[in-house]
Amino acid sequence: MSVLAFAEVAEGKIKKASFEAAYYAAKTAELAGTEAVAVVLGAASNEELASLGAYGITKVYHANDARFANFDSKAYAKAVSEAANSFGASIVVLSFNPSGKLLAPRVAVRLKAGYIAGAGELPIIEGTKLTAGKNVYSGKAKAYLETSTDKKVLAVSPNSLSPVKGSGTASVEAFSPAVSDADFGTVVKSVDKLTGSVPLTEADLVVSAGRGLKGPENWGMIEELAKEMGAATACSRAVSDVDWRPHHEHVGQTGFTVKPNLYIAVGISGAIQHLAGVNQSKVIVVINTDPEAPFFKAADYGIVGDAFEVVPKLIEEYKKFKAA
Amino acid sequence: MKILVPISKVPDTTSKIAFTDNNSKFSTDNVQFIMNPTDEWYALTKAIELKEQQGGEVVVINVGLAENEQIIRKALAIGADSAVRVDFDAADAYQVAEEIASYAKTGGFDLIITGKETIDFNSFQVGGMVAEFLDWNAVSLASVLTVEGNKANVTRDIEGGTETVEITLPAVVGATKDLAQARIPNMKGIMSARTKPLTVVVPTSSGALTKVASFELPSKAKECKYVQADNVGELVRLLHEEAKVI
Known part of the structure; x- marks a missing residue:
């Protein structure tokens, strides 16, 4: 055998x-x-x-x-x-x-x-x-x-x-x-690989954001943080439903399931349907203005604060860390 | 075109998960059961869309006891034409797949559309098993499906992207997000669901091949460590030195 x-x-x-x-x-x-x-x-x-x-x-x-x-x-x-x-x-x-x-x-x-x-x-x-x-x-x-x-x-x-x-x-x-x-009954017609970004379901690091960002025009800092870290970007269902972000970024019960080493959630309240797609992540960081956001219960590290202040600082601190 | 859609009954996402009998059985106390979300939102609605475009028939099948008729009626209300319930409390996915395949053999189906995974066991088993019992082509994680004659074009998820393939029918297609637009049953659908045919068939499958030895809940809730918003450098330090993820 x-x-x-x-x-x-x-x-x-x-x-x-x-x-x-x-x-x-x-x-x-x-x-x-x-x-x-x-x-x-x-x-x-x-x-x-x-x-x-x-x-x-x-x-x-x-x-x-x-x-x-x-x-x-x-x-x-x-x-x-x-x-x-x-x-x-x-x-x-x-x-x-x-x-x-x-x-x-x-x-x-x-x-x-x-x-x-x-x-x-x-x-x-x-x-x-x-x-x-x-x-x-x-x-x-x-x-x-x-x-x-x-x-x-x-x-x-x-x-x-x-x-x-x-x-x-x-x-x-x-x-x-x-x-x-x-x-053999399957003929491949075309392949469409996502280029220029890290594929979400294989990523070791994921930076994700939700409605707390207030509008699609505010995603620049999320993309910048992800780029600095070599992370994939993701989003909550709420923002993919209103087309602030593409559907292939939606993680959760009805979207993709991810299990990275690090999942950073910015401005996502943490509805149970979202958690179902991310709670196998090794470490979860939650950044939210609302200290009562349910996501903190699933988080390893949390910052109660405004994403528009915290994320730029995080980018800066990460750059320092990388340079050190 | 004749399409079969297997549907499964699962605990609602918001259910509290608990176990009884020395952690060997799922506790159904205060649990609300629903149709598995991807079965309903993507597989069933895609089947209905195809029927609306090309004509044909949509049959839903569920392997389970009479209490499952609630979700079966919902599938009929959304737009399936008829339903079959295999009157059997299956012990594993192998038995479920064997029952579905054995019914499919009798029906002259062109296509079987399944959901992605059930939200209880998250195992992605039934679609592949049914395809093998029938010796059919299969594609899973499909986000686009079009049918022309006896060929289907399917876009499926692969690592780091998608791939579009052509397969010859009959085939099993497993749905993922975006395969179809979810529908809510309307009053007309709900009324007509009461009179649509629901056939109960007797099980034929052999024994189960796997069983649950025990369940386990996470030992304790996570303890969130808070970092002050004006001390973000501390978070970076913790992620590097303590969590060791960066």
Whole structure:
């Protein structure tokens, strides 16, 4: 038996989230007393593939087939499941990233495997039983899910672990999964990458603002602070609804969920729907004129004060800190 | 075009989360249940928009007991044509997906539109599982969906942007924000919902594959450390030295 990690490539490079999944797989393999291997679909250099070894993967099965160049959940599910069956994997680990969220449940059905989605920590393995904790109720509680099926699928929530890079290299072996052209039903027409700013859902630092800023013309200081810090900008629903800010900045229950290391909320009261999208952030800073704003209850650090005074000072102090 | 929309019942966002039976069961005391927001706002309304543009039929399906009929009637009031309830208290997403797929096989559907994730387990499972049970194409995190003949164009979220793909129907599409404009049921809808067909079917699924061993609430509320507004440098220092996030 083994633990199989699915490592996703984009333009020949293994995604950051997949290195984390590989590390999770290797740590799970240690707990299960076995080895961790990986499967990669699509073109990537041998050097890139071998780099998975630094996170504890011993062998990479590589399907170097041009049809895998773009993510197709149906074809990918067949290939990953075949890898799990052929290479004797009892646990399959994927990232709970945008593609993993669709691929993992498909693989679970193919393998008739118990599936734990969005695991936030390493599992506990007792005999055939595997238990893992995950956030539920939008981060308001945690659930420990258990499964005892022959094969198990785990999707690890991005930024849950801090992968430690070692010095190992993985061996690479060719793999030819039995997928036919008919399995590929997804054709990519265009890709629209946000340029010039940090993508919100992957950002380590987020600066967010809400109605307290009084109007869209006042966002200059928020953008400046974000730029200084290398942070992404976000906003509350109230301001995206009135088009002060673009919809792709809206975080909360019906917008995006973020879990950065630092979330700075300026002039956002902290309605429960907003908190649902941000309360998995490691550290929350709240700046608000209203000391009764509910956001302070979810904050690690708070400043009761006027954003128009505090934010410019924060920019200045951050510049000093960076220069020091 | 025939569209199936699975809907799920979840505790309202503002509910107080508590557990009973030695932290093994969700406490339903004083909890108001609602239709899962992304199922309602984006998946169901997108299905109705497509029907209005191209004709066809929108069927909602819920796997659950009779008490769920409240949210099913709401879906009918918003504009679904008919509803199916699989009379089953499923123990995990695998069972829910198996029931939905087994019904979908009988119906001649072109498209299944799901929400993003339920706001209770946040697991994104059912859409992908249904697609695999049916061996259909699937795209999730869709913010734009157009259908022409047997092809759908879907814009989906990827890391750091979006991607537009073409898929062949039948397919499962998972919604995210902005897929459609949310609607509030009007009086005519509410009246007609009472007489729209709601079929109850018996479950067929096999056993659950996962279970909740226990729940846990955060040990204590966060303690907010206040910094004076005229001492912002102190915040920077704390973020660097204490929190170690910058």
